[in-house]
Amino acid sequence: MKLAFDIALRFLKSSKGQTALIVLGIAIGVSVQIFIGSLITGLQKSLVDKTVGSAAQITVSPQEDGAFILDPQAEIKTIKAANPEEIKNVVAVTQGPAILNTTDESATILLRGFDWEAAEGIYKMSDRIVKGELAANENEIIIGEDFAKNLNLSVGDTIELITPARKTGKFLITGIFDLQVKSLNESWILSNDRAVQEFLETGEGVSQIEMQVNDVFAADEVAGEIEKRLNDDTLVVTNWKEENAALLSGLSGQTASSLMIQVFVMISVVLGIASVLAISVVQKSKQIGILKAMGMHNPKASLVFLFQGFLLGVLGALVGVGLGIGLSWSFATFVTNPDGSSLVPFFIDWSFIGISAGIAVAASTLAALIPAIRVSKLDPMEVIKNG
Template sequence: MRLAFKIAVRFLKYTKVQTIIIFLGIAVGVSIQVFIGTLIEGVQNNLINKTIGSSSQITIASKNDDKAIASWESKVTKIKELKNEVKGISAAADFPAFVKIYGKEKTYPILLRGFNFEDADTIYKINNNIIYGKEPEFDNEVLMGTDLQKESGAKLGDTVTIFTPQGIKRDVIITGFYDLKSSNINKSWILTTMKTVQDTFNFGDKATSIEMQVKDVFNVDGVLTDIKDKLKDNNLKITNWKETNASLLSALSGHTVSSVMIQVFVLISVILGIASVLAITVLQKSKQIGILKAMGIKDRISSLIFLAEGLILGVIGSIMGILLGLTWMYFFTRFARNQDGTPIISLYVNYKFIMFSALIAVLSACIAAIIPAKNSSRLDPVDVIRNG
């Protein structure tokens, strides 16, 4: 193998221009794979982050008439045992209500949501999205969304009144304003402590939902099954983000299919290019191969020469392609930007995907060298030397 490798290197050095063209061909093919794959993965991550990245990906609710979950703490404890699958979990108590701003005649429909904010921050990143003010620390303190604040004219420190459908009134103090990047949420959610909601709506110590995020959003069905096995409660309804985001799931699937198709066609073109060039090389080097065989080189070694050429071309071409693809992606994220200066698509480097692309390219180059290798082993040294 060492002899075949040395001869392959000499053959490649002898035809430098041809070798460089092959390297570039492989590099361009691999760079397209890396660029397209990285770009689509970046698009998918952006879509996921904007739609479900800061929201509940699995939600547990009650099938009972009161819509309340009893002993929710024990259920949360059981789910936390799935620490390799669940990365954030928060119980919530919420109920529709109305809010009236002091000095205003109009009332606004809202959803009063009570959290343990430390837990809720693992999902909604509330603390990071407070525009001004702070999270509620005591009962009767609330956060209001920026859209509702603009519409109602509420100010920090204002006392507002919550009206329930049962006719209960409760005065609460605004401690801050948040922006969760969703107009519907910013306009309808008023956030407070769980105890405030529980006392206002006479829930006792019950919750209305248990929300969570998972480590692998595409494995959410498997996590949901594990949760059902853990809880074993037929009175609970468990849903996931796929059920409420069918259009998003369809878009992600479409991206994946298109990416795979592009990469397959690129691989086919790379294989055909390498095979055709190496086949021509066999004809060009037939006299040298004949002389080598006459000197005692076996057919197996002559075949290994071209397999070694394919391996060298694949490895060096793949390295060049990875560097070229990442360079393209870097400049794309540098120049394709939103009006606020942030990248339209964030650079997301999946090292496993890149190494997989490189491995496929190397294997493709080796496969492309099989036919030329077989042709070289069939050459008769006497005929080659006699006929030139």
């Protein structure tokens, strides 16, 4: 085996131009795979982070409209027990509609209250505050940036809210937030859980329990586990995949198109390697014939070209990984939005890169089977006789 390896290495060194050309072809194939894969993955990760990364991914709420979860802490304990490894950032939310009453006009809003610390993992409100601070005390609220602009409100102003039950309350604006979603900035008014529970008169009850999971694409499976664990017909468990079918379809389409491109790129690389090595058999037929005449058996002669394919694959994969990472970094660095941020964030999945490199090596080795089989059929005497 060592002899076959040494001969394969010598053949590659004797045709440096041809070797460099094959290595370059493999490297381009691997780099395209890594670049497209990293680009699509980075785009999907960015899209998911912006849409569901800062929102509830699974929600447990009462089946009946207007009802409340009366013992939220007990339900939260049951929910966490359903899948403790996946479920994270669980928060109880109390919410209800209210009317903002001003001297100029009125507006319908959604008043939401939760424990700020518990909600931080999902909504990251401390980072969303653009002016002022979180509403920590009774009768304090924070409002959305668009809502403040539309009604000309600012930190320190006091507004009056009216519930559907005609209860009124005055609230001090302590902060203005930006959730980067216009509809939420215009309709949400947030406060601490105790203040909202008292104003909406829900007692200890909450409107829903929201949470996130470690693997956002497993949200539907985790939701099913939670539903089984709760075993309560009065509660409904929903997840973001059910409510964002169009987004999920788009992500699946991106993944499928990326996979198809990568498959065809690799097929072209395999065909290129097989054709070049087949020509190499013709070029080296005299040397192979002499070696076989001196006693080299067909399996060892075939191994020479299999080792060639393996070595070419390893070299091409190494160069391709470096080139692919460089292309991904360049795209993320120089292709930017008007505000200077990266259009698609730089994302490297080392497991994907390892798989791409492994496929390249395996494909190169398999491509060498064609010339290896051809070598095994060479008649050494006929080759030497014909020169």
